[in-house]
Amino acid sequence: MSEASIKQAEIAVEQQHVDRVYARLDELRAEAEAMRDKSYEYGREATPEALNERDVMLHHANRTLQALNAESEGLVFGRLDFANGDAVHIGRLGIRDPQFENLLVDWRAPLAAAFYQATPEHPLDVVRRRVIRSSREQVVDLSDDLLDPERAPADMRVIGDGALMAALTRSRGDSMRNIVATIQKEQDDAIRAPEGGVTEITGGPGTGKTAVALHRAAYLLYRDQRRLGGPGVLVVGPSPVFMSYISRVLPSMGEHNVELRALGEVLDGISTAKIDDPRTAEIKGSSRMVKVLRRALRLPPPDAPEQLQMFYRGTVLKLQADELKRIRRSLHNKGGQPNRNRMRAADALLEALWQKAKQAADENFQPDRDQLITEIGDRIEFHRFLVAWWPPVYPMQVLRWLSDPARLSQAARRLLSAEEVGLLAKSWTEVTEWTVADIALIDELRVLAGPPPKRRRTEGEAEQPQRAVNYDEYAHVVVDESQDLSPMQWRMVGRRGRHASWTIVGDPVQSSWPDAEEAAAARQEALSAQRTHRRFTLRTNYRNSAEIFALAADAVRDLVPADDLPVAVRTTGVEPSVREVSAEQLPEAVRTAAAELVAAAEGTVGLITTMARRDEVREWLSTSDIADADRLRVVGSLEAKGMEYDAVVVIDPDGLAAESSTGRRALYVALSRATQLLTVLKTS
Numbered sequence: 001m002s003e004a005s006i007k008q009a010e011i012a013v014e015q016q017h018v019d020r021v022y023a024r025l026d027e028l029r030a031e032a033e034a035m036r037d038k039s040y041e042y043g044r045e046a047t048p049e050a051l052n053e054r055d056v057m058l059h060h061a062n063r064t065l066q067a068l069n070a071e072s073e074g075l076v077f078g079r080l081d082f083a084n085g086d087a088v089h090i091g092r093l094g095i096r097d098p099q100f101e102n103l104l105v106d107w108r109a110p111l112a113a114a115f116y117q118a119t120p121e122h123p124l125d126v127v128r129r130r131v132i133r134s135s136r137e138q139v140v141d142l143s144d145d146l147l148d149p150e151r152a153p154a155d156m157r158v159i160g161d162g163a164l165m166a167a168l169t170r171s172r173g174d175s176m177r178n179i180v181a182t183i184q185k186e187q188d189d190a191i192r193a194p195e196g197g198v199t200e201i202t203g204g205p206g207t208g209k210t211a212v213a214l215h216r217a218a219y220l221l222y223r224d225q226r227r228l229g230g231p232g233v234l235v236v237g238p239s240p241v242f243m244s245y246i247s248r249v250l251p252s253m254g255e256h257n258v259e260l261r262a263l264g265e266v267l268d269g270i271s272t273a274k275i276d277d278p279r280t281a282e283i284k285g286s287s288r289m290v291k292v293l294r295r296a297l298r299l300p301p302p303d304a305p306e307q308l309q310m311f312y313r314g315t316v317l318k319l320q321a322d323e324l325k326r327i328r329r330s331l332h333n334k335g336g337q338p339n340r341n342r343m344r345a346a347d348a349l350l351e352a353l354w355q356k357a358k359q360a361a362d363e364n365f366q367p368d369r370d371q372l373i374t375e376i377g378d379r380i381e382f383h384r385f386l387v388a389w390w391p392p393v394y395p396m397q398v399l400r401w402l403s404d405p406a407r408l409s410q411a412a413r414r415l416l417s418a419e420e421v422g423l424l425a426k427s428w429t430e431v432t433e434w435t436v437a438d439i440a441l442i443d444e445l446r447v448l449a450g451p452p453p454k455r456r457r458t459e460g461e462a463e464q465p466q467r468a469v470n471y472d473e474y475a476h477v478v479v480d481e482s483q484d485l486s487p488m489q490w491r492m493v494g495r496r497g498r499h500a501s502w503t504i505v506g507d508p509v510q511s512s513w514p515d516a517e518e519a520a521a522a523r524q525e526a527l528s529a530q531r532t533h534r535r536f537t538l539r540t541n542y543r544n545s546a547e548i549f550a551l552a553a554d555a556v557r558d559l560v561p562a563d564d565l566p567v568a569v570r571t572t573g574v575e576p577s578v579r580e581v582s583a584e585q586l587p588e589a590v591r592t593a594a595a596e597l598v599a600a601a602e603g604t605v606g607l608i609t610t611m612a613r614r615d616e617v618r619e620w621l622s623t624s625d626i627a628d629a630d631r632l633r634v635v636g637s638l639e640a641k642g643m644e645y646d647a648v649v650v651i652d653p654d655g656l657a658a659e660s661s662t663g664r665r666a667l668y669v670a671l672s673r674a675t676q677l678l679t680v681l682k683t684s
Helices: 003-042 048-068 111-115 164-167 185-191 209-223 224-231 240-246 278-285 288-298 321-333 342-360 369-377 380-389 397-402 405-411 419-428 436-449 487-495 516-526 544-553 585-600 611-622 653-659 666-670
Strands: 076-082 086-092 103-108 125-134 138-146 198-203 233-237 258-262 308-312 315-319 476-479 502-508 531-539 540-545 567-570 577-581 605-609 634-636 643-649 674-683
Touching: 003 076, 003 086, 003 103, 003 125, 003 138, 076 111, 086 111, 103 111, 111 185, 111 288, 164 585, 185 209, 185 531, 209 233, 209 502, 224 544, 240 258, 278 321, 278 419, 278 436, 278 487, 288 321, 288 397, 288 405, 288 436, 288 487, 308 369, 308 380, 315 321, 315 342, 321 342, 342 369, 342 380, 342 674, 397 436, 405 419, 405 585, 487 516, 540 544, 540 674, 544 567, 544 666, 544 674, 577 585, 585 605, 585 611, 585 643, 585 666, 585 674, 605 611, 605 653, 611 634, 611 653, 643 653, 643 666, 653 666, 653 674
Parallel strands: 086 103, 198 502, 198 531, 233 258, 233 476, 476 502, 540 567, 577 674, 605 634, 605 643, 643 674
Antiparallel strands: 076 086, 076 125, 125 138, 308 315
16 A cells, blocks of 8 residues: 555544544533533422532533533544553543543543653653544544554554644644644643642743643643632733733633733733833832832822811810821821721821810810710711821822822832832823733732722612622632733732742743842742742744744844753744845835735734834835735734744844843844744844
């Protein structure tokens, strides 16, 4: 038989098994749907036992259907042939036949570990590892690794030369694919690491850090659904663009109890993608801001009354500005959150009025302390004064107050320079949209100020459900692009997982945060409750061709140790195109480069520019007649974090480096996004 005939024969063999799996999948769906329908019948009985049984059945049926209805593309993707003659098929979920024999082993199960861990040096009793590629329910390709040739039966057929390289050359779309069929051993070690403590995954561009972290989340949910299924898993990433890109990975593996939030979305009720200029973001992210915000809460609110005057039984009781200032300082010195101290503030004012009354006492005026406090404390004018002098404070309101440079200077004394005060005050003047850096400050103020009193409903207004503040509610937290988190963002994210286990993903070489030591200290504080810390370093760049990565690495070779740069394992023979054009020629050069790459590449084409020029570049392209222009993606330098495209145009590399406080590290990120083709447009 010819090689092609042998391959088709093996495809037919695997197709038979795939057909059995999908047929059984349909049976299991029907059984789950029947269970769901039956649970509704139990609900017709009003006894507590019947209602409880209904809830249990409905929950189980819905969970089963959710898993079975997950994206089924490539449901069966692997096979292991063992030395003892046994064979098992590996897939996205586990499926048994009616006799409870395995038709498909879940990739996360211990039995499937050999699919990722076996090597020719350590075959783990695996003779042949087969990767199966399907289109919907149809097997279209096979690729085998013969791991133990000496133990292979004479009639064992071996197809192809490995699946990984084929997967690497496939075009990219708008969503990251799961990599369950092509996980490599160094990646699998990190995925299957023990659950507790902190698991850190580091590595350069293209090493699969993000995919590994997401697959680890799926693995942990599979292994410990009871613990993780309730509180759930939080995945934090750098931008909405990135979160959209990875959004299908976990659902495609049947995992839905996961929240994906960009840094501008971590705080409930607020969502933003707006970015400050780098200098302002650097100030807002600094750990110095904790003290600035604490001081800001100690300041009297703008337009607070400076005198309290009450008439009591013919006597005027008066507290002057300096006395009110001392009372405020004393209250803050005792600690506690301002919004929880309003009653203490009322008591302190009443006590001070009592002291004034004692001083004014004579033969005609003999005040009683309890009577005075009760009578004045019930007066509407006293409550009005209290609301104005010690009002409930709201985080966003406090930031708006700090748009006053004089007020901010008072809170930032000896902490921020005059230039820094000016930049912050300007950023909070007439705010129409908060920035990503502001979210961490607002979260900090929520903690420092405490919960404000509930607002009274107006007549006819429906009661609004109270959103739970999402502190400490996650069982596992994944932080991607962790090298970019500011100290304030580490504090914010840390509150979401005080009792959680963690997976932290990053690459120090790609950092956009300028003070690594300050960020490391904040991270250490955020993770201080974790006793176990394990680290995995991924060293193989699967994304970039060697030709593309060589150019990207040149941008930072003199800045970082050589060991911090991964090794690109794939060559294409196609060198990046570097062109120098004038500023006037740049719009036309961008259109030309974009058209060339759309014609040459099958998938998405990214155009990476400075954050300030995104809209301008989009406008340049809107006037072009590029075929398949819907495959073009214009992103700013910060939005390019974690992304990958089949082809990339990097626009004005010097501008990209100048825009970031970390300089050429930002350029390194942009240059390492392409899988196939790269064009760089330098301006002269």
